Amino acid sequence: MYLVPCTLNLELKSQPMENRYDPKRIEPKWQTVWDANKQFKVDEDQAREKYYLLEMFPYPSGKIHMGHVRNYTIGDVIARYKRMRGFNVLHPMGWDAFGMPAENAAIANNTHPAAWTYANIDAMREQLKRMGYSYDWDRELATCAPEYYKWEQWLFLKMLEKGMAYQGESYVNWCETCQTVLANEQVEAGNCWRCGKPVRQKKLTQWFFRITDYAEDLLEYCHKLTGWPEKVTTMQKNWIGKSIGAEIRFQVEGSDETIDVFTTRPDTIFGATFMCLAPEHPLVNSLSRGTGLENEVDAFVERMSLQSRSDRLLDNYEKEGLFIGAWCINPMTGLRMPVYIANFALMEYGTGAVMSVPAHDQRDFDFAKKYGLDIVVVICPKDTPVERIAQTEAYVEDGVLVNSGQFTGMDNKAAQETITDYFEENKLGKKAVSYRLRDWGISRQRYWGAPIPVIHCESCGTVPVPEKDLPVVLPEDVDLLEGGRSPLDTTGAFVNTTCPKCGGPARRETDTMDTFVESSWYFERYCSPRHDTGMFDTSAVGYWMPVDQYIGGVEHAVMHLLYSRYFTRVLKDMGLVDFKEPFTRLLTQGMVCKETVQCPEHGFLYPEETRYEGDQPYCGICNQKATVGRVEKMSKSKKNVIDPNVLLDEYGADTVRLFCLFAAPPERSLEWSEQGVEGGFRFLNRIWRLIKDWHETIQKVKSFDGGMNELDDTAKELFSKTHQTIHRVTVDIEERFHFNTAISAVMELVNAMYATELDMKNPDSAGVMRHAVQSVILLLAPVVPHITEELWEALGNEPGKLSSAWWPEYREDALVSDTRLMVVQVNGKLRGRFEISADADEDTIKEKALADENVRRFTEGRDIKKIIVVKDKLVNIVV
RNA sequence: GCCUGGGUGGCGGAAUUGGUAGACGCAAGGGACUUAAAAUCCCUUGAGGCUGAGUCCUCGUACGAGUUCGAUUCUCGUCCCAGGCACCA
Numbered sequence: 001m002y003l004v005p006c007t008l009n010l011e012l013k014s015q016p017m018e019n020r021y022d023p024k025r026i027e028p029k030w031q032t033v034w035d036a037n038k039q040f041k042v043d044e045d046q047a048r049e050k051y052y053l054l055e056m057f058p059y060p061s062g063k064i065h066m067g068h069v070r071n072y073t074i075g076d077v078i079a080r081y082k083r084m085r086g087f088n089v090l091h092p093m094g095w096d097a098f099g100m101p102a103e104n105a106a107i108a109n110n111t112h113p114a115a116w117t118y119a120n121i122d123a124m125r126e127q128l129k130r131m132g133y134s135y136d137w138d139r140e141l142a143t144c145a146p147e148y149y150k151w152e153q154w155l156f157l158k159m160l161e162k163g164m165a166y167q168g169e170s171y172v173n174w175c176e177t178c179q180t181v182l183a184n185e186q187v188e189a190g191n192c193w194r195c196g197k198p199v200r201q202k203k204l205t206q207w208f209f210r211i212t213d214y215a216e217d218l219l220e221y222c223h224k225l226t227g228w229p230e231k232v233t234t235m236q237k238n239w240i241g242k243s244i245g246a247e248i249r250f251q252v253e254g255s256d257e258t259i260d261v262f263t264t265r266p267d268t269i270f271g272a273t274f275m276c277l278a279p280e281h282p283l284v285n286s287l288s289r290g291t292g293l294e295n296e297v298d299a300f301v302e303r304m305s306l307q308s309r310s311d312r313l314l315d316n317y318e319k320e321g322l323f324i325g326a327w328c329i330n331p332m333t334g335l336r337m338p339v340y341i342a343n344f345a346l347m348e349y350g351t352g353a354v355m356s357v358p359a360h361d362q363r364d365f366d367f368a369k370k371y372g373l374d375i376v377v378v379i380c381p382k383d384t385p386v387e388r389i390a391q392t393e394a395y396v397e398d399g400v401l402v403n404s405g406q407f408t409g410m411d412n413k414a415a416q417e418t419i420t421d422y423f424e425e426n427k428l429g430k431k432a433v434s435y436r437l438r439d440w441g442i443s444r445q446r447y448w449g450a451p452i453p454v455i456h457c458e459s460c461g462t463v464p465v466p467e468k469d470l471p472v473v474l475p476e477d478v479d480l481l482e483g484g485r486s487p488l489d490t491t492g493a494f495v496n497t498t499c500p501k502c503g504g505p506a507r508r509e510t511d512t513m514d515t516f517v518e519s520s521w522y523f524e525r526y527c528s529p530r531h532d533t534g535m536f537d538t539s540a541v542g543y544w545m546p547v548d549q550y551i552g553g554v555e556h557a558v559m560h561l562l563y564s565r566y567f568t569r570v571l572k573d574m575g576l577v578d579f580k581e582p583f584t585r586l587l588t589q590g591m592v593c594k595e596t597v598q599c600p601e602h603g604f605l606y607p608e609e610t611r612y613e614g615d616q617p618y619c620g621i622c623n624q625k626a627t628v629g630r631v632e633k634m635s636k637s638k639k640n641v642i643d644p645n646v647l648l649d650e651y652g653a654d655t656v657r658l659f660c661l662f663a664a665p666p667e668r669s670l671e672w673s674e675q676g677v678e679g680g681f682r683f684l685n686r687i688w689r690l691i692k693d694w695h696e697t698i699q700k701v702k703s704f705d706g707g708m709n710e711l712d713d714t715a716k717e718l719f720s721k722t723h724q725t726i727h728r729v730t731v732d733i734e735e736r737f738h739f740n741t742a743i744s745a746v747m748e749l750v751n752a753m754y755a756t757e758l759d760m761k762n763p764d765s766a767g768v769m770r771h772a773v774q775s776v777i778l779l780l781a782p783v784v785p786h787i788t789e790e791l792w793e794a795l796g797n798e799p800g801k802l803s804s805a806w807w808p809e810y811r812e813d814a815l816v817s818d819t820r821l822m823v824v825q826v827n828g829k830l831r832g833r834f835e836i837s838a839d840a841d842e843d844t845i846k847e848k849a850l851a852d853e854n855v856r857r858f859t860e861g862r863d864i865k866k867i868i869v870v871k872d873k874l875v876n877i878v879v
Numbered sequence: 880g881c882c883u884g885g886g887u888g889g890c891g892g893a894a895u896u897g898g899u900a901g902a903c904g905c906a907a908g909g910g911a912c913u914u915a916a917a918a919u920c921c922c923u924u925g926a927g928g929c930u931g932a933g934u935c936c937u938c939g940u941a942c943g944a945g946u947u948c949g950a951u952u953c954u955c956g957u958c959c960c961a962g963g964c965a966c967c968a
Contacts, residue, residue, distance in 0.1 A: 059968050099968065172966070183966040231883050235963070238882050348965095437965095444966065515968070554962065557883080590884095591962080633961080662904070663891055667884095669961075671891060675905050683904085689919085741893070744903035751903090754920085823899045828949040830899055832934070854934065868948060874898055878948045 017695050017794040021688035023652025027786045031132055033800045040079075040134040040803075042090055044543040051087035052544045053079045054523055054583075056552030056560070060095045060120040060142075064127045066592040066634055066660075067553065069644050070670060073660045074589055074737070075551045076133045080782035081733055083134075084807040090544050092526040093128065093135040095121050097144035098449045098515045100183065106448075106480045113448040114476055117144055127645065132653045132785050134803065139529045143518035148525065149450035150471035151535040152517060155570075156453055157464050164210050164570060167462065170348075170441050171280070174202035178483030181445045190306065194483060201305040203280075206443035207452055207511065211566045215240050215435045217580075218565055227585030229667070232557045239558045241436025246420045248355065248429035250275065250328040253336060257283060259328055262350030262434045266423065267415040268357040269332050270404040271378035273368070276321060276342035278352040279304040284324060284341055291325025297341065304343050319344055319367050331428045332405060342367065350434050358394065365394035378403050379412045440563065442514040447478065447486045449512025457499035457506035466500050472508070486510060519560055520567035523547050523582060538576065547583045554588035554667075561586070587737060590669035594640040596629035604639040631671055642672055654784035655681040661739035661783055683747060684787055687780075690753055691773055691791055697760050699796055703774055704767030708813060715765040718756050722772045723814035725749040729779045730810065739783065746779050770795075778808045824849045825876040826858040842869050849875040 018025075034040065044050075055075035058068050072093075079091040095117075102113035109116070121142060128135070141148055159165040173182040175192040181204075186193045211218075219240045222233040245264035252259060259275060277284055279301045288297040300322040321342035328337050337355075344363055345354050358368035358375040368375050377389045381399040389395045401410045407419060423429035443452070451472040453465035465472055475494045478487040488494055488510040499506035521535065527544045528537035552560075561583070568582040597605045599619035609620040617626040634641045647656050658680040664670040708716055725745050732742035753772055758765045774795065781788040781802050792802040817838070822845065824832040832852035836845060846867050849855060855877070862879040869875050 056968095061968095096968070101967080181966070184964095185967050229884095235883055239964085241882095441966080446966085514966075519968085553968090554884085556963095556968080558963065559965065560968080593961090631960095665892085668892090669885090673891065673905070676891065679904055686919095740891090741903080744893075747903055821899085825898080825949070828898090828947090833899075852934090857935095866948065868898090870898055874949095876898075876948055 017692055019692065021685045021787065023654060023684075023786065026790045027130070027132065027652050027654070030786045030789045030800070031129060033789075034132075034134070034803070035129075035137075037800065038138070039800070040089075040091060041136050041138055042088055044540055045088050046543070048088040049086070050090065050544055051082045051549075052090045052523075052547045053082065053549050054092070054526070054547045054551070056550070056556060057094045057096050057519070057522060058124065059099055059101070060097055060117055060124055061101060062120040062123060064124050064131075064644055066642055066644060066672070069131065069656060070592055070660045070666075071551060071553065071589055072128065072131065072133055073657045074587070074666050074739070075549075076131075076657075076785075077661065077733075077739060077782040078549060078551075078737065079134055080785060080803060081807065083803060084778075084781065084805060086806070090526070091135055092139040092529075093133070093137070094139070094141040094522060094526065094529075095124075095143065096515065096519055096522075097121065097142040098149075098512075098518060100446065100448070102448045103446060103480060103484065107482065107484065112476065113480070114144065117142075117448075127648075130648050130653060131644075131657070134785070139526050141522065141525060141529045143450075143515075143522065144448070144474075146471045146473050147532065149474075149518070151525070152450050152513065152521070153453040153465070153470050153472060154467065155521070155535060156513070157467060157470075158574060159209065159570065160454070160464055162574075164213070165442075166208055166210065167205055168208050168439070169203055170206055170208075171201040172204050172206075172445075173199045175199055175483075178485060180483055180485040182484075198306060201307075204443075204445075206441050207513075208439040208441050208443075209566070211440045211563070212435060212437055214566055214569050215242070215437050217569065218562065221565070221581060225581065225586075228583075229586065229588055232554070232561065232586060232588060235557050236562055239437060239562065243434050243436075245416075245432060245434065246423060246429050247351065247432040248331065248423060250331065250337070250355070252283075252287065252339075253327040253329055255287075255326075257287065259283060259339070259353050260351045261353045261355040262432055263355055264434075265357065265360065265416070266419045266429075267401065267407075267412045268360045268378055269330070269355070269419060270401075270407075271357040271359045271376045272330050272337060272355040273335070273358060273374040273376055274337045274356045275328050275339045276345045276354040276356050276364075276367070277324075277339060278345040278347040279341050279343065280347040281341070281345075281352045287326040287339060288324040293323070293325040297322060297324050300341060304341075307343060319363065319370065321367060321371060323371075338373070340367075340371070348438050349436065359390040360394055360396055362394040362396065365390065376403060440514075440516075440566070442517055443511040444514055445486050445510075446484075446512055447474075447480065447488055449515060450474070450518065451488075452509045452511050452513055454509045455497055455499060455506045456509060457502060457504060459504060460499050460501040460506075463499055463501050463506070469500070474512070486512075488512075516560060516563050520563045521571070523550075523564070524571070524577070535571075535576065541577055545577065546579050546581060549585045549587065550583040551587045551589060551666075554590065557588060587666060589666045590664065591633045592670050592672060593631045594634050594642065594672035595631045596638045596640045597626050598629055599624055599626045604637075606639045607642060609639075633669075634672070640672075647677065651677060651681045652786070654684060654787050658684065658743065658784055662743045663740065665736075665738050665740050683750075684784065686754075687750060687776065688787070688791070690750060691777075691794070694760075694769055694773060695794065697766055698770040698773060701763050701766045701770055703771040704764055705771070706764065710764055711768065712759070712762070712765065714756060714758055715762070715768045718752060718758065718772055719768045720814050720817070721749055721752050722768075722775050723810045726775055726779065726808050726810040727815055730807070733782075742779075743783065746776060749776060775808050777802070778805060781805070820872050822849070822872075823874045824852055824855050825874060826855060827878060828876060831855045831858055838872070845869055845875060849877065 053075055055071050079089050083089045097117050102117050105116050106113045156165055173187050175182055177195045177197045182199055187199050190198060192199055219242055222237050225233050243264045246266040247260055247262050250259045288294055321340040324339055324341055326339040328339055330337055356364040358364040359377045360379055375390055377386050378401060379399040380386050380389050380402045386402055398412050401407050401412055401415050407415050420431050451474055453472045455463045455465060457463050475491055478491050481487055495508050497506055497508050524536045524541050528540040531537045564582050569580055571577045572580055597610050597617050599605055602619055602621050605626060611618045611620050619626045632638055659677045663676050711719060728745040729742040732738045758769055760766050777788045777791050789802045793799045819835045820838050822834055822836055823830060832855045834848055836848060859877060859879055864877060864879055866878040
């Protein structure tokens with residue numbers, strides 16, 4: 001045994017190396033070492049710079065799927081990379097453990113949601129460990145644990161105190177047969193997914209969070225989230241949907257009632273010829289009484305309650321309305337406007353009433369045509385006869401006001417403000433801002449969620465549960481009911497209680513909270529997950545938060561991320577945190593897709609049910625020819641899913657990780673390919689063999705780090721290639737998280753190492769090879785942590801310490817070459833190329849370009865008009 | 880429908896402050912090794928063309944226009960695909 005120093009100043013020991021790459025042996029070995037050493041456990045350390053890396057935590061459905069694998073692999077590479085860069089990295093994992101699937105599974109399999117959930121958590125934790133992810137498992141949390149939701153309930157009480165939580169009314173999908181509320185996804189073509197009966201809209205009293213109080217701030221900060229993809233902030237801006245306009249008051253004819261409308265187009269007021277109310281509008285009832293139309297109106301409102309609210313928003317949804325027998329007065333023209341109820345008017349937006357200007361709004365135009373209502377043009381482009389406007393469709397462009405009293409002739413944009421001012425002066429209306437964003441309805445009439453900590457008392461009304469009585473524990477001894485109805489209502493031991501105020505008999509609130517509530521603060525909880533005197537330890541949160549890099553699916557671009565931003569603001573205003581934005585940088589990864597396969601008899605087929613002859617799939621059940629469908633997001637319903645466990649058994653975690661990263665950049669969708677996985681496996685074998693081949697020789701030498709001039713050309717070339725690779729990989733990871741190009745750079749280096757004809761008897765050359773080998777291991781360490789640990793050990797380094805080794809630095813002097821390859825274009829078409837020294841002046845370059853034989857064929861006999869020289873790149877000759 | 884992305888070889892993808900289109904990998908074909916196969920290693924591979932098979936020519940980044948010496952990249956229009964649309968998470 002001999003000892004040789006290397007550049008890392010570690011003592012090297014000769015290590016034997018297996019002939020074959022065997023992930024089944026290597027991967028459990030290192031996972032055990034990491035676990036035993038608690039290698040990824042972290043604490044606050046003021047002396048070190050922190051890096052909080054977070055991936056969206058999973059719903060414990062039972063098995064991890066490829067979407068999780070991709071998400072967590074991307075995160076793990078960044079976490080491991082940042083550790084190698086010296087950061088104190090917080091990388092936690094936990095479970096978004098409340099939610100509907102647990103209840104559905106419980107009903108279907110006669111289990112308990114809690115038992116089902118915890119069994120799933122155990123199974124998934126096992127799978128994540130097999131993937132080799134570097135989590136601090138001591139921080140694991142599950143949101144269904146009372147120790148977690150206790151603090152959510154505490155926050156709810158604080159929000160209630162401040163008026164940030166309140167009770168209001170809203171509509172839900174209701175199935176009369178099942179006596180239950182349905183999620184949108186449980187409504188199939190207007191019918192209940194369980195019993196097939198029609199679903200109607202039912203008004204319920206529910207709890208809300210006043211997110212609209214923060215609409216303006218959330219919107220404003222969209223511009224400041226520079227570490228977020230622009231598409232996400234754009235989607236959030238659109239979701240908040242700020243519009244500036246006016247609120248206008250219309251007098252109902254022959255009544256004291258008035259109708260307030262919000263409009264973004266006060267400039268079109270002279271063209272408002274009728275009024276549309278939402279079917280739920282409070283005035284519908286009173287205005288239609290005594291008109292003889294009551295029955296019709298009631299029937300229409302009833303029929304509208306069968307239309308889903310989301311459908312009603314679609315622009316191509318059939319517009320329907322009904323005259324309710326009342327008129328209101330256009331305050332500017334004094335003309336009578338018939339009042340309609342219409343399905344496209346939504347109670348949730350603006351005031352629930354729309355002043356309809358058919359000439360200048362397409363929806364109103366369609367409606368007016370359908371019901372024969374007046375169309376009055378009030379905006380007209382210059383030099384166009386008014387008669388030509390709004391004949392076949394609404395005119396929605398800008399123009400000059402016509403038929404608009406004292407405002408006629410004004411530019412319509414300018415008129416918006418002038419007319420609004422006129423409203424204010426004459427008390428007809430006022431400037432107004434409206435948001436599309438609605439308050440966050442958090443009530444769920446479900447069992448498997450965090451109970452809302454309030455008590456309803458006959459005499460005291462709604463009373464908050466006193467803080468000392470928290471948590472309100474979700475009872476586990478319940479019978480889940482067929483049809484999905486929450487059993488809490490009928491669980492006497494839970495519901496029946498005493499009023500904290502008067503001591504009399506009272507009922508507990510049986511609604512539970514939306515699961516988005518749990519996921520709106522879990523990232524803070526991770527900072528001190530066992531803290532038991534508050535939501536979190538403020539000093540731990542002060543050290544770790546905000547999250548430096550958050551990673552998750554783009555499907556969460558709006559709701560989860562917006563709710564989390566809102567919650568952080570609420571916490572800030574309570575003085576619990578000192579920042580507004582929880583996530584400094586955001587990476588939204590694309591979906592994992594695969595082609596679908598369908599059998600004419602058995603429908604969609606799982607991959608394991610499919611047999612291939614060449615490209616032609618056959619149904620494994622009936623042997624008929626199956627058809628290959630579109631490439632779609634992997635989903636159980638389409639059965640185009642790959643079980644990560646099967647891949648782990650066959651190839652090991654490193655190969656799966658490598659494939660996920662290599663096949664596409666993170667933000668794009670990733671198409672599944674069995675051959676691609678095999679390619680990844682082959683590459684790892686290739687590295688293994690390469691190092692095995694040089695193992696004996698390079699163990700005896702130091703990694704080369706001397707001057708370039710000491711090397712022969714072959715060695716210089718490899719040394720330079722190695723540093724170029726370090727540079728490329730560092731830039732690709734650091735700046736863009738483009739692991740696919742980072743990996744391809746390493747592949748190029750490995751190819752060069754195979755091809756090189758280094759004189760390995762020369763110690764410097766052997767040292768260059770050792771340097772290349774070590775660089776490959778270090779550069780790939782975050783991506784394929786198991787094989788690289790093994791190879792690192794085989795090179796004689798301290799076992800298990802690769803994950804805390806330093807990321808390699810590139811040497812500037814090794815990157816630069818003293819010649820440049822220039823290309824020559826004639827009129828933009830490539831005609832030749834040449835090498836020239838880097839310091840050549842422009843005239844020399846031009847001369848050389850013009851001298852090129854092929855170039856001369858295209859320039860001879862023509863006038864050279866211009867020669868464009870782009871430094872270090874090309875020459876374009878214009879003839 | 881609205882909002883947001885995306886469309887490049889047989890396939891996944893690479894190249895964007897406008898400057899060599901197709902890196903790297905997969906698949907396919909050929910060769911070496913082997914009694915043979917697997918594995919491995921090497922070579923070829925966008926399409927088409929050719930009195931000089933070349934350091935050659937033409938076409939080519941969804942489609943159609945435009946700006947430019949030069950466009951996968953910028954602008955306008957069209958088509959197609961995907962994600963979100965408020966109780967799935």
